[in-house]
Amino acid sequence: MRVGVLVGVVSCAVAAGCSTTVSGTASDGGVSRDAGGVAEFRPVLSAVAPVAGSAVPTPPGAVAPPACAEYRDRPSVEAGKACRQDPLLGISDEYRAGVVSAFGCDDRALDGKTDSALPLATCGEDGAESFVLGRAILGGDDIAAATASPDPNGTGWTVQLSFRSSAQTVWSEYTREHVQERVAFTVDGRVVSAPTIQSAITGETTVTGGQGGFTEEEATALADRLGG
Incomplete structure (x- = not known):
């Protein structure tokens, strides 16, 4: 990117x-x-460098939606949307940190399947940054x-x-x-x-x-x- x-x-x-x-x-x-x-075209709410294409380490105080655990264990589009497009991403720093740490930049389950009306946790195409974007x-x-x-x-x-x-x-x-x-x-x-x-x-x-x-x-x- x-x-x-x-x-x-x-x-x-x-x-x-x-x-x-x-x-x-x-x-x-x-x-x-x-x-x-x-x-x-989406506003950038936060951005952080991932670790070698894998998930970002979870910082203290981070809270991920319950769907993120399901997404990690059994990836699916439905769980991915519930985790990476949780509406609280737009208002909660804790959720943003938790969700970014829940997936790696090699995860492409939601490519082409996102909802433009919801925030989105994603990555740059080259995997150099993990982003949380607004609607x-x-x-x-x-x-x-x-x-x-x-x-x-x-x-x-x-x-x-x-x-x-x-x-x-x-x-x-x-x-x-x-x-x-x-x-x-x-x-x-x-x-x-x-x-x-x-x-x-x-x-x-x-x-x-x-x-x-x-x-x-x-x-x-x-x-x-x-x-x-």
């Missing part, structure tokens, strides 16, 4: 005072795209277009996102109200990119791949998955 940034371009060339960076995304009612995958604020059907192109201001490639008008309003308000917070782009319930909001984005959104940018292949694949 690339920890890149989102750059909002307001109807002018990218220049000082004309761009913003973001860290994360959320979605509301993700819809399968032609290229495959359900795209969502989706935007979904794949809110993306009007996603295209990959070379970064005109640096090295590597970027992905440009255009939202439908109603979704752009939601996105602009969300980024304005959550400056310095992370937001995650997810596809099929796994975090593809989790950058940090620096200021409101009121125009086109550009997702960069961090230092050096995305490769052409990475940018093209991400654009395809997000609806390009």
Whole structure:
């Protein structure tokens, strides 16, 4: 998973005072795209590095839903949803810590089977971080277009996102109200990119791949998955 940034371009060339960076995304009612995958934009409630692809050690005071024990002993989609999408994840630090320690990043039982109306405990695609995400604020059907192109201001490639008008309003308000917070782009319930909001984005959104940018292949694949 690339920890890149989102750059909002307001109807002018990218220049000082004309761009913003973001860290994360959320979605509301993700819809399968032609290229495959359900795209969502979710706020990041917490993030921690797992231990070599296995579950995170349980910290003192952590409390996991009873379904997590069943999930560990007898994995199933139903138990996975009850554990990793417990509604209390959105309000309880103790639950967040307990649930993150209950599964490993090699666990893909819920890939493509998550509920956008509930919080979600998941991992980055590369397993580098375990996340607890809030309910989706935007979904794949809110993306009007996603295209990959070379970064005109640096090295590597970027992905440009255009939202439908109603979704752009939601996105602009969300980024304005959550400056310095992370937001995650997810596809099929796994975090593809989790950058940090620096200021409101009121125009086109550009997702960069961090230092050096995305490769052409990475940018093209991400654009395809997000609806390009």
